[in-house]
Amino acid sequence: MPNVTVIGAQWGDEGKGKIVDWLSSRADVVVRFQGGHNAGHTLVVGNQTYKLSLLPSGIVRGTLSIIGNGVVFDPWHFRDEVARISAMGVTITPENLAVAEQCPLILPLHRDLDGAREDASGAGKIGTTRRGIGPAYEDKAGRRALRVCDLAHLDDIGPQLDRLLAHHNALRTGFGIAPVDREQLIAELRDVAPSVLPYIQPVWTRLRDAKAQRKRILFEGAQGVLLDVDHGTYPFVTSSNVVAGQAAAGSGMGPNATGYVLGIVKAYTTRVGSGPFPTEQDNDMGERLGQRGREFGTVTGRKRRCGWFDAVLVRQAIAVSGVAGMALTKLDVLDGFETLMICTGYRLDGRELDYLPAHTADQARVEPIYEEFQGWSESTAGARSWAELPAQAIKYIRRIEELTQCPVALVSTSPEREDTILVRDPFVD
Numbered sequence: 113m114p115n116v117t118v119i120g121a122q123w124g125d126e127g128k129g130k131i132v133d134w135l136s137s138r139a140d141v142v143v144r145f146q147g148g149h150n151a152g153h154t155l156v157v158g159n160q161t162y163k164l165s166l167l168p169s170g171i172v173r174g175t176l177s178i179i180g181n182g183v184v185f186d187p188w189h190f191r192d193e194v195a196r197i198s199a200m201g202v203t204i205t206p207e208n209l210a211v212a213e214q215c216p217l218i219l220p221l222h223r224d225l226d227g228a229r230e231d232a233s234g235a236g237k238i239g240t241t242r243r244g245i246g247p248a249y250e251d252k253a254g255r256r257a258l259r260v261c262d263l264a265h266l267d268d269i270g271p272q273l274d275r276l277l278a279h280h281n282a283l284r285t286g287f288g289i290a291p292v293d294r295e296q297l298i299a300e301l302r303d304v305a306p307s308v309l310p311y312i313q314p315v316w317t318r319l320r321d322a323k324a325q326r327k328r329i330l331f332e333g334a335q336g337v338l339l340d341v342d343h344g345t346y347p348f349v350t351s352s353n354v355v356a357g358q359a360a361a362g363s364g365m366g367p368n369a370t371g372y373v374l375g376i377v378k379a380y381t382t383r384v385g386s387g388p389f390p391t392e393q394d395n396d397m398g399e400r401l402g403q404r405g406r407e408f409g410t411v412t413g414r415k416r417r418c419g420w421f422d423a424v425l426v427r428q429a430i431a432v433s434g435v436a437g438m439a440l441t442k443l444d445v446l447d448g449f450e451t452l453m454i455c456t457g458y459r460l461d462g463r464e465l466d467y468l469p470a471h472t473a474d475q476a477r478v479e480p481i482y483e484e485f486q487g488w489s490e491s492t493a494g495a496r497s498w499a500e501l502p503a504q505a506i507k508y509i510r511r512i513e514e515l516t517q518c519p520v521a522l523v524s525t526s527p528e529r530e531d532t533i534l535v536r537d538p539f540v541d
């Protein structure tokens with residue numbers, strides 16, 4: 113199957129936007145399959161910078177873009193993002209943008225709960241984006257969510273709203289928040305529905321047809337494997353499965369639809385929010401990485417925590433997600449570092465580990481085993497071929513391949529789309 117699934121292989125923010133944009137120019141369909149508007153994908157096309165949180169990156173180039181059933185969907189955010197990107201000159205119509213009927217809706221009450229819970233959680237705070245992502249997924253699994261298709265049936269939502277509000281009002285009372293104003297919620301839904309209705313479709317039929325016509329489908333993951341609700345640093349994770357296997361369930365296609373799985377890997381490591389981060393450099397070195405890499409969140413503007421490349425984590429992410437090749441990003445950020453450190457294993461209670469243990473306390477206690485690596489003083493920024501890379505940078509890439517047991521398919525050397533070294537075209541079988 114000529115499909116490609118792109119996922120982040122660290123804690124998100126690996127630079128997926130650029131790679132997805134680059135691949136989407138060769139794809140016929142681009143599909144989001146999990147997460148919501150907690151994602152932040154920055155696309156630089158010419159002298160325009162597009163910041164997307166919910167819309168699939170393909171939309172910027174007019175490629176058919178699909179929001180699959182695995183996504184939690186904030187209709188107000190959708191309306192505003194469509195308006196903002198349209199105002200930048202992008203044509204968005206139901207012909208090139210489709211939203212699955214089954215997506216659970218993120219409502220204002222989810223945002224309230226996300227914030228109230230974070231504020232009340234003391235040291236257990238997750239550091240969420242406060243956009244209601246977790247509570248919306250909880251309501252989906254709890255079978256009390258309103259869904260995108262309900263926007264076409266607002267006269268019939270009474271019983272479902274009873275179930276939803278019974279749950280939320282009990283929680284709100286506990287958190288000292290006023291109960292939900294039911295009539296106001298219905299009025300707000302009526303107000304936003306016309307902005308969403310034209311895009312609602314049984315998207316699985318479009319994907320079925322695309323498959324029959326052997327069209328190239330690009331699945332666009334959000335966040336990163338270490339934020340996966342099963343495989344990540346639980347509980348400091350997002351509330352969806354972000355691994356490649358979710359592309360099938362989150363879009364309505366069979367398990368073989370994922371095709372070539374491309375893992376996006378940053379040449380060092382960053383994380384936003386709370387939780388263990390073994391190679392974190394909470395010091396001048398981390399500051400330097402953050403400054404050079406402009407490590408501030410696209411969605412929340414939060415400063416990202418920065419650290420050395422952790423081969424243990426990436427190797428694990430690659431294994432649990434079936435990654436076939438890596439796209440290595442932000443190599444140029446390391447230009448000029450005299451010495452680079454690569455984490456090759458962990459030490460815990462006198463034992464050496466070649467994986468991240470599951471328990472959060474153990475994850476916080478592991479001590480990285482570092483390999484020291486000589487840096488390079490030349491610039492890699494904008495390189496488009498191996499010949500333009502300093503020998504030491506090539507050695508760094510080769511060492512990452514060895515340690516993660518995964519080949520590099522692409523190297524990205526600047527935010528510009530064309531500044532990419534292509535080793536293997538993921539769309540070519």
Ligand code: IMP
Pocket residue numbers: 123124125150151152238239240241242243244245246334335339348349350351384385386
């Ligand atoms: P939530 O997804 O808003 O519930 O946040 C849960 C965790 O995932 C927090 O640590 C967030 O910072 C993190 N997170 C969510 N989306 C992204 C993303 O797109 N990039 C990086 N981190 C993210």
